[in-house]
Amino acid sequence: MAEADAVAWLNREMRGLAPSRASGSWTQRVAESGAADPQHVETRLAELHRRIRSARSEHAAEIETQIQRARANVPQAAEQAQQVAREATHFRAALQALHHSEPPAALACVHRLTDIQHRMQHARDLLQAADAWSYVEADVHAHIQERDYARAAQRIADVRDSLAQFAHSEHVSAQTAVLARLSDTLLREVQPMLAAAVTSGDVDAMELCAAVYARLQQDDALAELYLPARAERVHRVWADTDATLPAKMAQLGDALVALTDEEVHTFAPRLFGNEAAVVVAHTLATLSPSLATCVATAQAPLPDMVQAYEVAHAWAARLEALLRGATTQPVVQLRGSRDWRPCIEEAFAPFKAAYRALEEAYIEQAWSDTQPSFAAQLDRAMVSSLSDDMAPWLQCVTLVAELLHDQVMLARALRTEALQRAHALGAPLSDTQAALHASLDPGVAHRLSSTMDLLRQRYQSHARVNAPMHLAQADDLDALHDWSLIRAGAKMLGVVREAGEAMDTALHAAQRLVMELVLTVFRQHLDMYVAHGAWREHAPARTDPRVPMPTFSLSPTEGMVRLGEGLLNLPRLFEALVEREWANFAYGVHALDDERPRKTRTLSAKMLTHDMPDDTLDYVLSAWLRSLTLALLASLQQDALPRIVASRECDRAQLAADLDYLSTIASALNASSSALREWVDVLQLDARAASALPASSPLRASRAFALVWTT
Structure with missing residues (x-):
């Protein structure tokens, strides 16, 4: 307790x-x-x-x-x-x-x-259902009178499902006909309501009508009415647009994006689930004229075609992003293709297939269209060369070099645009490169080379006609070289270097121009040597009191000595220019006409004989000096010597001494000439020795022998 x-x-x-x-x-x-x-x-x-x-x-x-x-x-x-x-x-x-x-x-x-x-x-x-068959017609009409279309459709669907159990009965066939008639009656009542709802965008009414069509199993009938009605606005924009192809594509894209946005966020979630792509595919497939026809008949220039393709793919990407939404339970099924991408790809497929040919034609035409403007600018630049003075040529060469540089930049811009077009189209890079090599590079090379050759020819003619009067009084030729002009000409090599590959003709033209500018003084001296040289024979005057002395070894004349000294001093002067313009002179040195591919001697101020790699200053300088010397010797043999030996006053022995001296100078400059040695050997022959030469002798077959002894 x-x-x-x-x-x-x-x-x-x-x-x-x-x-x-x-x-x-x-x-x-x-x-x-x-x-x-x-x-x-x-x-x-x-x-x-x-x-x-x-x-x-x-x-x-x-x-x-x-x-x-x-x-x-x-x-x-x-x-x-x-x-x-x-x-x-x-x-x-x-x-x-x-x-x-x-x-x-x-x-x-x-x-x-x-x-x-x-x-x-x-x-x-x-x-129970069979008992209700006899009342279906009255019930449906009553629901239609009350505008209760959903109950009418449900009543028809219930009877249809019950009839399916008695498919082989004659009475069922009659009831099926009654149901078909009732379905048509109901659809005729619903169609105006559906059309008005689609036009006004009344989603509630559209959902009610869609439910009626779904219960009557008339999804295809709904699609036949709904799809054209939804596509009508886009078709109207497409038909009314009168603009360039890119603008037309942009307007079509805006209309499609607006339609898709409305379908995805308003209509499709309540009606079709995720079937908005069917609406887009139907809209694109039923355009009039079709997208492919519009692209094929547009006759738009290549940039507009590419821009139209880019615009189409831009709004296609926006459509894909919109159509990637969540799926909802559909009221009705829209049967049809959901793949709308082929409409765009097939429209531009012929254009992409012919892209290379179109690119070649466009680039060629675009480059040709710049020719009139270039010709006008070139004429303005050439005006400064019309003076009799040599000084304005510096301005002329500078202006032409700048003009050609602008042309190279223009070609580079065309090349960049072509590559951008190829990237936009997804075209193979090889096709674009082939189109550029076939249409742009030859045009650029021709414009550069023809302009440089024209400038060289005009300068050469001007220099010959307007040789300085003090040329004969000059102690040496070094002071007569215009190195500012030569340096301006060297900019042409830089222009070709910026132009890139496949410019061999332009490179040779630039090299010829630079060599012409360097050799101007020497050519003028040769012209003076031909006109006033000491190679002439002079008989002693009758009043001359001096006793003639025999000559055992002739020395070269003063004019030839001055020419040789000028050539020997050229390496020292030319080296400074090459150092300043190293990149330009080094570019394309292997393209020199007389450039030795492996080892060569150099005559720079640093070394007299040296084997060097081909990317050094000595190598480049030696290659240019050799080409300059050989070009001068070629001019002497092709122009000066034929005029001299054609004169009756020609002193062959003295001329042989001058040429022998010049050959020695050329050898010192690493520019030995076998043709010049033939001239020396031929001029040293007398008439008896010349006639005694066998027919098989190489000397008799030479051009010098033909000019001296057969003319």
């Missing part, structure tokens, strides 16, 4: 007892609780104690009895457990046999009963 319960019991028992004096702690607590007589409490406690002991004895006796019974039952329970263990195997085998035989049969029976139930329910439904 809990302490609180004991206190409560004591309080209850001791109520009404006479108060007594308390003694001790327990007595004090009893007194404080309000009990009247502690003796009465003690009596009751003793009685309670006796009851507790009696109850405990009874419980102990009961427990002992139960223990005895359990001891008696344990052997019996153990025996029963052993018996159960013995019978468990047989019982388990019986259960397994029952499981394999009875449950499948029971399950089969259950399935048969369920199937019978379903069939009975289905038959009941069919009977």
